[in-house]
Amino acid sequence: MSKSQKIRKVSFEVLRYDPDQDSEPYFQTYEVPCQDEWVILDAINYIKDELDRSLSYRWSCHMAVCGSCGLMINGEPKLSCHAFIRDMPDHIRVEPMDNFPIIRDLVVEMDGFVEKLADVKPYIHPKEERSIDDGCHTQSPEQLLDFQSLTQCINCMLCYSACPQVALNKDFIGPAAMALAHRYNLDSRDQGREVRKDVIASNKAIWECTFVGACSEVCPKHVDPAAAIQQAKIAATGDYFKSFLMPWTKKNKGNSEGEKS
Amino acid sequence: MDKKEQGQFGRRKVMKQSNGNYIRSTAKFSWYLKKPKYIPYMLRELSSLFVGVFCCFLVWGLYQLSQGEVVFNQWLNVLWNKLFWLNIVIFLFVFYHSYSWFMVTPKAMPIKFKGKRIPGWVIIAAHMIMWIVCSIVIFALFIYGA
Amino acid sequence: MNVIECDVVIVGAGGAGLRAAIEVAENQPDIKLALISKVYPMRSHTVAAEGGAAGVAKDEDNYDNHFNDTVSGGDWLCDQDAVEYFVHQAPRELTQMEHWGCPWSRQEDGKVAVRPFGGMKVERTWYAADKTGFHMLHTLFQTSLKYPGIERYDEYYSTELICQDGKCHGLTALDMRTGQMKFFKAKAVIICTGGAGRIFPFTTNGAIKTGDGMAMAYRAGVALKDMEFVQYHPTGLPGTGILITEGSRGEGGVLVNKDGYRYLQDYNLGPADPWPRKKAMELGPRDRLSQAFWHEQKKGNTVETDFGDAVHLDLRHLGEAKITERLPMVRELAMSYMSVDPVKEPIPVRPVVHYTMGGIDTDINTATNIRGLYAAGECACVSINGANRLGSNSLTELLVFGAKAGQKAAEYIAENNNDAIDNENLMAQAQTAIDRVMNLFKHKGKENLVSIRNEMNTIMEAGAGIYRDEQSLKQAIDQMTDLKKRFADIELVDKSNVYNTDLIQALELGSMIDVARAMAVSALNRKESRGSHQRLDYVERDDKDFLKHTLAYYQGDENPTLDYRDVVITKSKPAERVYGGKADE
Numbered sequence: 007m008s009k010s011q012k013i014r015k016v017s018f019e020v021l022r023y024d025p026d027q028d029s030e031p032y033f034q035t036y037e038v039p040c041q042d043e044w045v046i047l048d049a050i051n052y053i054k055d056e057l058d059r060s061l062s063y064r065w066s067c068h069m070a071v072c073g074s075c076g077l078m079i080n081g082e083p084k085l086s087c088h089a090f091i092r093d094m095p096d097h098i099r100v101e102p103m104d105n106f107p108i109i110r111d112l113v114v115e116m117d118g119f120v121e122k123l124a125d126v127k128p129y130i131h132p133k134e135e136r137s138i139d140d141g142c143h144t145q146s147p148e149q150l151l152d153f154q155s156l157t158q159c160i161n162c163m164l165c166y167s168a169c170p171q172v173a174l175n176k177d178f179i180g181p182a183a184m185a186l187a188h189r190y191n192l193d194s195r196d197q198g199r200e201v202r203k204d205v206i207a208s209n210k211a212i213w214e215c216t217f218v219g220a221c222s223e224v225c226p227k228h229v230d231p232a233a234a235i236q237q238a239k240i241a242a243t244g245d246y247f248k249s250f251l252m253p254w255t256k257k258n259k260g261n262s263e264g265e266k267s
Numbered sequence: 268m269d270k271k272e273q274g275q276f277g278r279r280k281v282m283k284q285s286n287g288n289y290i291r292s293t294a295k296f297s298w299y300l301k302k303p304k305y306i307p308y309m310l311r312e313l314s315s316l317f318v319g320v321f322c323c324f325l326v327w328g329l330y331q332l333s334q335g336e337v338v339f340n341q342w343l344n345v346l347w348n349k350l351f352w353l354n355i356v357i358f359l360f361v362f363y364h365s366y367s368w369f370m371v372t373p374k375a376m377p378i379k380f381k382g383k384r385i386p387g388w389v390i391i392a393a394h395m396i397m398w399i400v401c402s403i404v405i406f407a408l409f410i411y412g413a
Numbered sequence: 414m415n416v417i418e419c420d421v422v423i424v425g426a427g428g429a430g431l432r433a434a435i436e437v438a439e440n441q442p443d444i445k446l447a448l449i450s451k452v453y454p455m456r457s458h459t460v461a462a463e464g465g466a467a468g469v470a471k472d473e474d475n476y477d478n479h480f481n482d483t484v485s486g487g488d489w490l491c492d493q494d495a496v497e498y499f500v501h502q503a504p505r506e507l508t509q510m511e512h513w514g515c516p517w518s519r520q521e522d523g524k525v526a527v528r529p530f531g532g533m534k535v536e537r538t539w540y541a542a543d544k545t546g547f548h549m550l551h552t553l554f555q556t557s558l559k560y561p562g563i564e565r566y567d568e569y570y571s572t573e574l575i576c577q578d579g580k581c582h583g584l585t586a587l588d589m590r591t592g593q594m595k596f597f598k599a600k601a602v603i604i605c606t607g608g609a610g611r612i613f614p615f616t617t618n619g620a621i622k623t624g625d626g627m628a629m630a631y632r633a634g635v636a637l638k639d640m641e642f643v644q645y646h647p648t649g650l651p652g653t654g655i656l657i658t659e660g661s662r663g664e665g666g667v668l669v670n671k672d673g674y675r676y677l678q679d680y681n682l683g684p685a686d687p688w689p690r691k692k693a694m695e696l697g698p699r700d701r702l703s704q705a706f707w708h709e710q711k712k713g714n715t716v717e718t719d720f721g722d723a724v725h726l727d728l729r730h731l732g733e734a735k736i737t738e739r740l741p742m743v744r745e746l747a748m749s750y751m752s753v754d755p756v757k758e759p760i761p762v763r764p765v766v767h768y769t770m771g772g773i774d775t776d777i778n779t780a781t782n783i784r785g786l787y788a789a790g791e792c793a794c795v796s797i798n799g800a801n802r803l804g805s806n807s808l809t810e811l812l813v814f815g816a817k818a819g820q821k822a823a824e825y826i827a828e829n830n831n832d833a834i835d836n837e838n839l840m841a842q843a844q845t846a847i848d849r850v851m852n853l854f855k856h857k858g859k860e861n862l863v864s865i866r867n868e869m870n871t872i873m874e875a876g877a878g879i880y881r882d883e884q885s886l887k888q889a890i891d892q893m894t895d896l897k898k899r900f901a902d903i904e905l906v907d908k909s910n911v912y913n914t915d916l917i918q919a920l921e922l923g924s925m926i927d928v929a930r931a932m933a934v935s936a937l938n939r940k941e942s943r944g945s946h947q948r949l950d951y952v953e954r955d956d957k958d959f960l961k962h963t964l965a966y967y968q969g970d971e972n973p974t975l976d977y978r979d980v981v982i983t984k985s986k987p988a989e990r991v992y993g994g995k996a997d998e
Contacts (some may be wrong), residue, residue: 023289031289034876043652043719043750054914055863059906062914064452066619068654069746072456073546081302088749088820107288109590110912116453120338127557130514144523157516161455170298170305173381186555193514207585215304218308219371235882240375258498 012042015092015184020061023108031108033099040091045102047075056249065114070226072140073160074138076103076167077112080193083224085165100139122179125205126187149194156189156234158227160193165221171214177215179211181221181231188234191241199241202248207242215239310360311367317360322358369394415595419445421566421684421822422599424571424626426450427457427847428546428811429790429818430554430605436819438560443966444823446563447597449586451570454554458607458619459811463658463742465538466808468503470527473533474554476500481695481985483806487534487770488944488954489987490639490962490980494779495795497983499806499813506812507539515552516541524864529663529691531804532698532992536555536663536691539806541689542857543742546808569595570917571625572822573846574602574633574786575839578830581786582839584629590915592910594718594850596843598828601785601822604630607817608769608791612929613878614870616766617649617656624791628924630773634947635781636964638794638978640928641936641946642770644802645879647702648763652720653750658763659804661743662695664735666728668702669759670714680705682993683754689743697992700801700945703764707879718761725759732756764879767907768807769946770798771932774964779818785829787822789814796962799980800944853923854916858902863916865900866922868927869893877933882949882996886937893930897970900926931965931973938975956987 011200016038023031038049048111054061064074068087075086078101081092092096106114136143165181166172172180187206189197206212215235222232273285296396299305324346331342370396421428421437424446434448450457469479484491507525511517513802515996517525518540540549557563568589573581575596577722580775583599610618631637645669647958648657662668665688678685682705706724709715710824711749715722728743733756740755747753747760759924772794779787779795790811797810840904855895876889898922907915941955961977968974 007487013811024911025289026911043752051416059862059908059915062457062912064454066458066621067453067461067462068619068653070749071742072458072460072619074452074456096507105290107290110909113912120453120567123555124558127558127758129514129559130556132512136512138505138508138512142508142517145519146380147519147521148607149523150519151384152518157551158544159551160460160547161453161551165372190514193516195512195514198472215310217371218305219374220304222374223304230374233377234369236375237377 013039014091014096016040016044016049016094016128017097018053019097019099020050022055022061022109022111024060025131028203044074044091045087046077046079046084046089046091046098049091049098050086061112062110070225071107071160073162074164076164077101078167083164085226087161088226101251103163104168105169105172106163116163118176119166119180119182120162122183123161123186125179126183126190126202127198127205128186128190130190130193131197131201132174132198133197143195145194146172152194153189153192156185156192156229159185159189159225159229160227160232162226164224168220171216175214177210178214180207181215181235182213182229182254184211184238185231185234188238191238202241203245206238207245210234212238212242285289307367314364314367317357317365321357321361332338365398369398414840414847415593416843416877417447417595419447419597419599420826421445421601421603422447422449422597423603423605424449424584425605425607425790425792426554426565426567427605427607427790428459428550428553428808429815430454430457430603431550431557432812432845433559433603433605433789433813433819433822434563435553435557436816437823438557438562440820441823441827442560442562444562444712444826447566447599447998448557448563449566449569449571449597450587451568451625452559454565455551456621457550458549459546459808461617461619461656462549462808463543463656464530464660464663465528465540465545465805466503466507466549466812467533467538467803467805468507469528469789470504470525470537470539471499472712473536476536478534479503479537482533483654483797483803483881484799484985485988485990486803487797487801488990489956489982489985490642490743490796490799490943491605492777492796493980493983493985494981497799498777499506499810501874502813502816503809506809506816510549510552510812513552513556515901516548518542528660529689530606531659531662531696532692532701533696533803533805534691538663539897540660541589542742543658546883549808550812559766570920571606571629572850572920574629575842576633577838577842577869578781578783580784581633582834582963585843585850587850587916587920588903588951589912592913593655594847596840596847598655598839601787603779603818604773604788604792604821605790605818606787606792607926608772610766610769611645612869612873612925613766614874615649615763617646617654621802623921623925624769624792624928625921625924626788630781630783630788631927631965631967632787633783633786634967635786636774636784636966637928637931637973638771638774638962638964639796639800639935640769640771640932640965641963642800642944643766643877643932644699644768644770644945645703645764646767647699647706647764648726648762649722650746651718651761651763654765655746655750656765657726657746657760658740658765659699659741661740663689663724664728665689665731666695666726666741668695668762669725669727670709671716671724672714673725673995674714676709676714677705678704680708698801698990699767699804700947700990703945704947706764714771715763718763719765723761723763725961726755726762727759728755729757731761735873736847736867761872768802770794770796770800770802771935774956774962777958779814779819780821785822785825787818789818794962800946806830815927842901848921850916851882853903854905854913856902856904858904860899860904862903862905862919862922865896865903866925869896869922869926872896873929873933874946877936880949881936883937886933889933890930890937891924893933894970894972897926897930904991916922929965934973935965936973954987960987
């Protein structure tokens with residue numbers, strides 16, 4: 007393999023904001039000599055190391071699994087460690103994620119997001135008492151497949167940046183939180199759907215979603231939260247009708263909506 | 268490296284919140300015009316309006332039918348002559364409504380067969396075929412009836 | 414001064430920290446618990462671990478097997494009482510994770526599946542596709558949301574421990590968002606801050622692995638144990654250092670040099686066939702595989718890539734279906750970052766720094782020599798990993814010793830409520846600690862942070878890499894001493910109080926310099942080759958003089974002083990480490 011170090015000069019327009027000294031955000035431009043295999047994160051690290059030590063941003067794993075580095079790249083929410091410069095033009099605009107308050111430069115406030123995750127009670131509500139000595143639950147590969155794609159969420163929040171409803175309604179619980187709730191509702195070991203219902207089947211959650219589908223388009227892990235939410239809508243509707251058409255089934259907790267197990 | 272440049276991308280889309288935080292948001296009523304990919308979504312939503320209008324037409328037509336053949340034929344005339352373009356527009360939107368919703372149906376229907384997920388295109392194809400078959404049957408009935 | 418009073422402070426919210434927090438919150442809900450982390454919990458580096466977590470599972474397996482594999486894998490430097498405890502607790506902790514919802518991959522019959530892993534005689538590595546660390550971390554984080562008693566302080570950088578009369582009374586930490594320093598006054602502290610791979614230039618480790626907790630304990634007087642043992646993972650992507658899991662070899666992947674030859678058979682790991690075969694060839698221990706690369710590189714047998722020399726990891730013979738099912742992340746990483754589809758081409762890989770076997774000196778109960786101070790996870794050295802860690806032992810280690818730390822810290826608080834504390838002295842110490850950070854913040858000097866960091870990387874890779882010798886280590890030690898002096902003259906460019914990453918990187922660099930010096934000095938004085946510490950000038954293992962742990966003690970600007978402690982040997986006497994065909998005999 008030959009050494010091919012193609013360097014391309016790319017101009018980065020980066021949003022800057024320091025509440026200590028700036029009255030409002032502004033853009034600052036940097037010229038970066040980019041190597042062919044670089045991702046946006048490599049360029050931003052170059053800016054910080056060589057051009058401007060004062061640039062603040064989040065990153066850690068550089069392999070699209072920790073979810074730290076979400077940014078708006080030319081108006082699209084992307085992970086900066088997974089956005090390849092070779093696919094991009096010579097001028098790139100870098101901004102912090104949409105729909106979140108800006109703390110500093112490219113760093114956004116994410117406590118609201120973490121609270122929304124916690125609101126859906128995203129942990130196993132066990133079906134029965136089970137001690138460690140009883141061993142693991144039995145779960146077939148098919149049962150695992152039912153919810154496996156929903157477990158892939160890295161909490162990167164790109165879906166919140168893409169979702170117009172998140173922009174319009176601050177209380178909207180958002181795609182990732184609902185996908186996470188659905189992940190547990192579909193897990194054969196969980197029976198928490200009743201408990202999550204108040205939060206999920208509300209007008210701050212699934213009924214606020216109008217199925218724009220932008221969340222699933224930007225998700226780097228193909229979690230498909232849009233699908234999860236529509237399935238949750240069907241399940242919630244089913245529950246609603248069942249509750250007054252067949253009130254005797256109220257005590258029964260299904261773990262998949264109308265699905266054959 | 269100049270500080271505080273306006274930048275060639277112009278407008279800064281930031282809003283100041285009441286608590287002093289800056290938030291980046293596209294929370295305006297024209298949000299869907301910002302990105303080309305939102306337009307099909309808005310058209311889909313708009314189409315439900317036309318579906319509603321079409322339902323009203325059907326009810327209206329039912330009432331005209333109840334008034335006898337002459338009245339009904341006059342009504343059909345009005346639809347065909349005075350409201351022709353409106354009907355075309357309604358038809359296109361109703362068509363788009365069905366088409367766009369069938370295209371996303373697989374998301375809401377994770378059906379399994381023998382342990383494996385049925386691919387999305389199969390579900391879409393099944394809906395489309397049903398749609399075409401029903402349309403042919405109803406149209407044939409209509410022609411036959413007339 | 415901002416003082417936050419609590420009972421237990423846990424520093425670090427990765428696998429070990431979250432497990433400790435859950436242990437405390439579940440069993441002692443009245444305890445006031447503060448969980449501090451410099452990143453949000455789901456960003457912790459546990460998330461990047463791929464292959465799996467080991468725990469005896471199959472009927473044909475037993476604790477003795479796991480014990481023996483671990484001890485021999487660690488080249489007999491493991492404390493065997495701790496390993497005994499570890500192997501017994503392992504399946505229990507992994508079962509607990511399953512109860513909490515961890516999506517372990519399954520066999521057809523619905524039982525948890527296990528896969529073969531390097532250095533293990535019987536397969537016992539529980540896995541969740543090829544993202545085990547990710548699933549474990551998210552399971553732990555989501556489970557932790559169940560307990561309102563866990564008070565989280567996200568994006569707080571802990572700077573210094575506050576101790577008095579041999580007892581720990583908390584620590585100072587920087588609120589990254591406001592730049593405010595706070596004193597967390599506590600009765601017990603558990604450090605779970607992870608390893609220090611960022612000391613080296615090529616590493617699988619994320620930006621946050623900078624040894625902060627190790628440095629904190631070190632500066633407070635706790636020894637750093639066995640720091641000379643740094644594990645190189647044999648298969649990282651050249652350039653980025655991104656980890657390609659050992660699981661890819663567990664599923665049957667092979668390593669070949671530029672001639673397409675499976676070179677490991679030349680290094681006492683063969684014969685090449687039948688394959689796959691446990692504890693042989695590509696499923697040998699990590700230190701041997703990394704060392705084989707070094708030799709192949711010297712012989713000129715490696716493949717040249719744009720990012721330096723590499724060898725090829727060939728998965729093509731596994732077929733697309735198996736790769737998609739068992740190694741989807743490996744395929745995605747190779748395609749994204751190397752433009753290589755493993756279904757069609759071999760992946761270029763090279764050894765990269767991956768794990769720090771050494772760390773904060775703790776006993777089998779995760780306690781340090783400072784009362785009330787505990788440590789667990791990669792930042793600690795119990796030691797169960799000895800001179801070389803077996804793959805998939807460390808994810809289990811987080812759970813076993815994270816739980817232990819939580820348990821012991823809670824017990825300690827219950828028993829130690831009434832000792833008199835000199836509050837004024839604590840406040841004064843906290844103020845001094847805060848002033849130290851402020852001085853760094855305001856200092857005017859001529860040194861550049863990035864240059865110093867790059868130099869540290871270069872020095873440590875050259876002087877204390879896969880192979881070391883007296884001259885290279887002495888040079889590294891001298892250069893690092895000089896670097897520490899120059900570091901004191903750094904001036905920060907970013908003067909803001911809000912989310913100042915220039916300051917955080919400076920604090921992290923300070924930690925890394927101290928930890929790196931401990932690594933280099935410990936390595937110089939271990940005049941033998943054992944596990945991942947290989948000396949060109951002392952090639953044999955020396956059990957007579959060096960069946961001991963190295964203990965490095967901080968001496969400020971001066972080089973650390975060393976002491977030694979015998980390894981705890983119970984059932985397994987040091988023998989020859991045997992892999993490959995011979996292991997079957």
